[in-house]
Amino acid sequence: MMRIETDILVVGGGPAGLSAALAAAKAGAKVDLIDAGTQPGGQYWMQDPVGPPSTRQQAEGAAAARAAIAANVTIHSGAEVWAAFPEREILANGPAGPLAFRYRALIVASGAYDRVMPFPGWTLPGVMTPGAGQRLAKLGGTAPGRRIALAGNGPFLYAVAATLRGIGATPAMLVEAGTARCAPARLVSRHPARWAEALQLLAAVRAIRDRRRGFVVTEALGGDRVQAIRIAPISHDGAIDTTRTETISGIDALLIGWGFRPMIELTALLRCRHAYDRDVGGWYCSADAETGRTSIPGIYAAGEVTGIAGAAPARLSGALAGIAAAADLGLVTSDFAHRRAILARRLQTARAFGQALGRLYPVPESIATLVCDETIVCRCEDVRKGDIRAALSGGTKGVAGAKLWTRAGMGRCQGRICGFAVAEIVAAETGTSPEAAGFNPPRIPLRPVPLNVVLAGTREGAL
Amino acid sequence: MVKRADAIVVGAGVVGAATAAALAESGRRVLVLEQGVPGGAVSGASLACIGTHMMDEEELPLLTWCCEAWAELDRRAPRFEYNRCGQLRFLRHENERRSAETWIGIERAAGLRPELLDPAEVQAIEPGLTGPIVAATWSPDSAVVNPFLAVRTLLDVARSGSADVVSGATVTALVTRGGRIAGVETSLGRFEASIVVIAGGPWTQRLAATADVELPIVPRKAQCLATVGTRPVIRTVVGACKAEGGVDAGYTQIQQAASGQVLFNTVLEGGVTATGSPEIVPEVDRAFVRDSVDTLLFLFPALAGLDLLRSWVRYEAVTPDDRFLTGPAGPEGLFVAAGDGGTGFVRSLGMARIIRDRIDGTTPPCRDDLYDVGRFAARAAA
Numbered sequence: 001m002m003r004i005e006t007d008i009l010v011v012g013g014g015p016a017g018l019s020a021a022l023a024a025a026k027a028g029a030k031v032d033l034i035d036a037g038t039q040p041g042g043q044y045w046m047q048d049p050v051g052p053p054s055t056r057q058q059a060e061g062a063a064a065a066r067a068a069i070a071a072n073v074t075i076h077s078g079a080e081v082w083a084a085f086p087e088r089e090i091l092a093n094g095p096a097g098p099l100a101f102r103y104r105a106l107i108v109a110s111g112a113y114d115r116v117m118p119f120p121g122w123t124l125p126g127v128m129t130p131g132a133g134q135r136l137a138k139l140g141g142t143a144p145g146r147r148i149a150l151a152g153n154g155p156f157l158y159a160v161a162a163t164l165r166g167i168g169a170t171p172a173m174l175v176e177a178g179t180a181r182c183a184p185a186r187l188v189s190r191h192p193a194r195w196a197e198a199l200q201l202l203a204a205v206r207a208i209r210d211r212r213r214g215f216v217v218t219e220a221l222g223g224d225r226v227q228a229i230r231i232a233p234i235s236h237d238g239a240i241d242t243t244r245t246e247t248i249s250g251i252d253a254l255l256i257g258w259g260f261r262p263m264i265e266l267t268a269l270l271r272c273r274h275a276y277d278r279d280v281g282g283w284y285c286s287a288d289a290e291t292g293r294t295s296i297p298g299i300y301a302a303g304e305v306t307g308i309a310g311a312a313p314a315r316l317s318g319a320l321a322g323i324a325a326a327a328d329l330g331l332v333t334s335d336f337a338h339r340r341a342i343l344a345r346r347l348q349t350a351r352a353f354g355q356a357l358g359r360l361y362p363v364p365e366s367i368a369t370l371v372c373d374e375t376i377v378c379r380c381e382d383v384r385k386g387d388i389r390a391a392l393s394g395g396t397k398g399v400a401g402a403k404l405w406t407r408a409g410m411g412r413c414q415g416r417i418c419g420f421a422v423a424e425i426v427a428a429e430t431g432t433s434p435e436a437a438g439f440n441p442p443r444i445p446l447r448p449v450p451l452n453v454v455l456a457g458t459r460e461g462a463l
Numbered sequence: 464m465v466k467r468a469d470a471i472v473v474g475a476g477v478v479g480a481a482t483a484a485a486l487a488e489s490g491r492r493v494l495v496l497e498q499g500v501p502g503g504a505v506s507g508a509s510l511a512c513i514g515t516h517m518m519d520e521e522e523l524p525l526l527t528w529c530c531e532a533w534a535e536l537d538r539r540a541p542r543f544e545y546n547r548c549g550q551l552r553f554l555r556h557e558n559e560r561r562s563a564e565t566w567i568g569i570e571r572a573a574g575l576r577p578e579l580l581d582p583a584e585v586q587a588i589e590p591g592l593t594g595p596i597v598a599a600t601w602s603p604d605s606a607v608v609n610p611f612l613a614v615r616t617l618l619d620v621a622r623s624g625s626a627d628v629v630s631g632a633t634v635t636a637l638v639t640r641g642g643r644i645a646g647v648e649t650s651l652g653r654f655e656a657s658i659v660v661i662a663g664g665p666w667t668q669r670l671a672a673t674a675d676v677e678l679p680i681v682p683r684k685a686q687c688l689a690t691v692g693t694r695p696v697i698r699t700v701v702g703a704c705k706a707e708g709g710v711d712a713g714y715t716q717i718q719q720a721a722s723g724q725v726l727f728n729t730v731l732e733g734g735v736t737a738t739g740s741p742e743i744v745p746e747v748d749r750a751f752v753r754d755s756v757d758t759l760l761f762l763f764p765a766l767a768g769l770d771l772l773r774s775w776v777r778y779e780a781v782t783p784d785d786r787f788l789t790g791p792a793g794p795e796g797l798f799v800a801a802g803d804g805g806t807g808f809v810r811s812l813g814m815a816r817i818i819r820d821r822i823d824g825t826t827p828p829c830r831d832d833l834y835d836v837g838r839f840a841a842r843a844a845a
Contacts, residue, residue: 085749269746381722395475395618395628401500404507404611407722412691412772444746448691448770451756458753 001098001456006032006074008325009090009103011081011266014042015311016303016318017109018064020292023322024107025071028331032074032101034092040065040075042111043131044311046138055166058138082445083457084269088298091457093449098456105298105325108267109318112260112281112304115363115420118377118385119370121220126253130160133255143169145253149229150208151175151217154259154361155184155201162204171255173210173248175217175231178361187360191353193312210248216240217256218370221247226254239366258363261420262305265442272296276435279359280307282420283439289351290344292321293328300325309354316347368424377425378418380411385425392429399423399438412448415440468494468627470658470822471647473634473670476506477610477808478800479662480617481815486660487624489819494656495618495626496649498633498666502614504741505664508687508777510700510716510726511613511808514550514605516577517566517705518806522786523573525813525829530604532812540620543612544721550605550700551580551589553596553715553762559704563600566705570602577602591696594762605700607718610808634663636673637797644674644796660798660818665741665780667788667801676793679839680802682741682778686730686751689773690766692723701762703729714805715758724772729758741778779805789814789834790821798822799836 010021013035025031033040039047045061053059069075079094090106092099114129121127126145130152133144137160148164148171150157157174164171188198205211212231218240219230228249235241260281264274267285273295275286284307285294292300302321303314320343327336371377373386383406391405399422402408408422409415415422419439426437445454468491472483475497483495497503513533515526537545554563560579567577578601585592585599592599618628633650637659646655661667665682672678696719703715717727731754739745752774760767782788782802787810792799798821800814807814817834820827835841 083752085746391615394615395495395622395630396500396615397630398500400503401630404500404502405615410722410773414773444752444774445771448772450768450770451690451760452767454752454771455756455760458749458756 001100002096003100003102004032005102006030007103007329008105008107009034009101010107010109011090012042012109012111012303013037013040013065013075013077014109014111014303014314015044015064016111016314017042017107018068019315019318020107020109020302020322021073022064022068022071023319024326025068025073027323027326027333029326029329031072032076033068034076034079034081034099034101036078036080038078040068040077043135046135049139080447080449081266082447082449084266093453098453100457104329105300107292107300107302107321107325108285108305109301109303109314110263110266110305112262112308113416115258115261115281116417117258117367117370117424118375118418118421119218119220120372120375121222121226123376123379124220124222124226125224126222126226127220128253128255129257130157130255131257133253134160134163137163137167137169141167143167144255147172147251148253148255149173149175149217149248149251151254151256152258153177153363155357156259158201158205160255161208162201165204165207170204170207172208172251173212174205174208175212175215177214177216177234177364179214180360181213183360184357187353187356191349194353216364216367216370217254218242218245220254226251229254234364234366238364240364240369258367259358259361260304260308262307264305265446267294267299267301267305269442269444269446270296270299272299272301277307278434279362280309280355282434289347290320290340291324292317293324307355308358309351310357313347313351313354316343316350319343320347368421368428371421371425377421378408378411380413381407383408388422388425389429392426397430399426399440402426403440409440414442466652466654468492468654468656470494470660471496471654471656472660472662473647474662474664474666475501475614475618475628475630476504476662476664477502477614477617477811478803478814480614480621481811482660482662482800482818483621483626484617484624485815485819486822487621487626489823491625493621493624493626494654495621495628496632496634496647496654497628497630500630501618501628502611505685505777505779505803506614506808507610508685508775509610509808510687510718510728511608511610512550512605512700512716513608513809514602514700515570515575516550516600516602516605517552519786520569521833523570526809527573527575528828529809529813530606532816533606533608533809536616536812540616543616544609545606546608546721547604547606548699549588549601549603550702551585551592552600552702552704553592554598554704555596557597559706560598562706563598563704567600575602576604589697589699589701591763591765592701594764596762600704607700608808609721613808634670637670639674639794642794644794657796658798658822659796660800662800664801664803665778667780667799671792671799674793674797676797678788678792678799678801678836679783680780680788681738683781683805684739684776685779685805686747686776687726687728687774688747688752688755688771690725691770691772693725693769694723695719696766697725697763717759717762725759725766725769727755727759729755739778744776747774747776779803779807783839787814787834788836789817790831790836792836
């Protein structure tokens, strides 16, 4: 097992993590970065595993990784964090074996994952999240299908449309729940820095022939894989009008999702304070805007884990957390105050834009009504909505109670896929809010890890 | 919501659920008040072994009665993955043999049928147990249940009588009137009943104190690990042989749940984990993870590549002699059933029966004085 003592440990190698590592290293700290990907970059800056960067985004990510390495950041790729112990110790499982880190400060830039809501047919092959579809396209240019329907809500759908267009796989259809048209345009008009990006996304969206606004996919149909989808409009009262469904045939891939959820497992395991806001992805780690400090001394958070806002604020909040963590260790550069002020101002603008955009594309309140009693909610454990309803009417309560009696969220993914749905279903069934329904607290291990790796990581006593 | 009942049961762990079922069956309107979710505290964290093996000599008649009661519940409501898989207790060293033989002698004298097996015989029962043990005891009648579904089933039985279950109701104080119990104060308001049973595990003592009843219960950390689900690899409940001379040299339990997950824990160093506060549930500690995985792989080396999935920590309620405090306590109408000592699952049905018999004035099937709530005060006075 490799044991590493470092000043600052950064978890996550996306825009936030790489920026944090660079800023901290430049301030003079010894920095190690752990990232689950085979190459740094995260989803946003995902690198082609074989070829050189082929897009502007990939080139930007490659440059950020190079800059971090040049500043003496040690990057541990392909390593998953599985445990955090109170003695400022993190255990990870890397490609060459177990890793143990002892840090003085920790920056969590773990990012986010797709927010998923089940519906009839969602487990058919060919149905995937927009994030998964984009990953296929970014990792080696694989198109998820030949006639792709892109569905759900949020500006990320446009980014996926652009990625797919970039590999010659423009979707056949876009089904958006939102109807906002003018508001996003007004928002973008106030942020000139975003015009180029917005125009590119707009062109990608316009290239999609069949575009529906104010519609949701109510069902995926098919035998061995998805062959058609059923869509229905959202009426004025916000309900999904299933009396006016329409079937779209000839679809062989459905990319459907409702934005992202912050990946809070590590910050929650470390008992940092969290808060809930459905419009920034649900539960997120509370962090000070200027420093990234969480409620626990020595632990900082940056990027999407602090609330979904996009890559630009992720980079800025990463840089801020990096210089703050270094400064708190006594590594204060001469231009510290000045740099911090500039970064903080830019972060404020960027985050305001990202969050305002998120609020323009809310998840429909009625979305959980798509789930039928027979619909599988928890794929790992084959738990259906009817099972959850029965448990709740049998006297249990909340996400935790539903889990104990039905096993929803007890399987391999530990609720990463079904967590949003279970909370929304529990809230709808028991007349409470998704926030009050709660979430499953993460426990050690944060990711499944082989027993022999666990033993190696814990056997030799404390570091 | 019913604000008045014949009896209130505080706590919907397995003891509270069993008590509610027993009281509802004898015709009472019962209200179960649970501060969290049913089975969400130490009951749900339990490895829920239903057996008599290497437990407590004096409790053997009650344990035997309990095992039969669980089998009977399974016949009536087979919804909690009851599996009479048998139990092995492995011996790592020759010097454990005498203790094993002593236990076997005691249990056989009580009409039970444990035996001592050599490693080859052990492997015939548990093929994956290829680690270098010297022998193991075998208790063929031990069973396991799914703890969540067992609690749910007992609550279903209670509800099919005339019980209501309220989750998310924290009982803050007992209410007495003229020296008699009159109800409870909760986060949802006052509930009235002339009988209150506290089955609150490690929270029992604090609630009892609101009626000036002192109970010698301390909370103790209980930890467990689970792998991802896998094909059948473990058939029985595997534990460590209980050491001689009353000194507990540690504790191991390993089994595979119906879900395919391997559930396991090992506590070394005297077998006693740290005390703490049931309000703040911490993470598992490093040494516990190490010892548990180490012991599992010592016995089942082929599982080295299996993925660990989850860990959990709860607080069990411990009394000075490791037996329940079950029976009337303090003001008339107040009863207590708590003090699982980490093996409360099997005993829960017996504790429920004792409470019901005490309330109804009927004769219990086994002696109940072992659990007398006042036994420590009486001893101190003597």
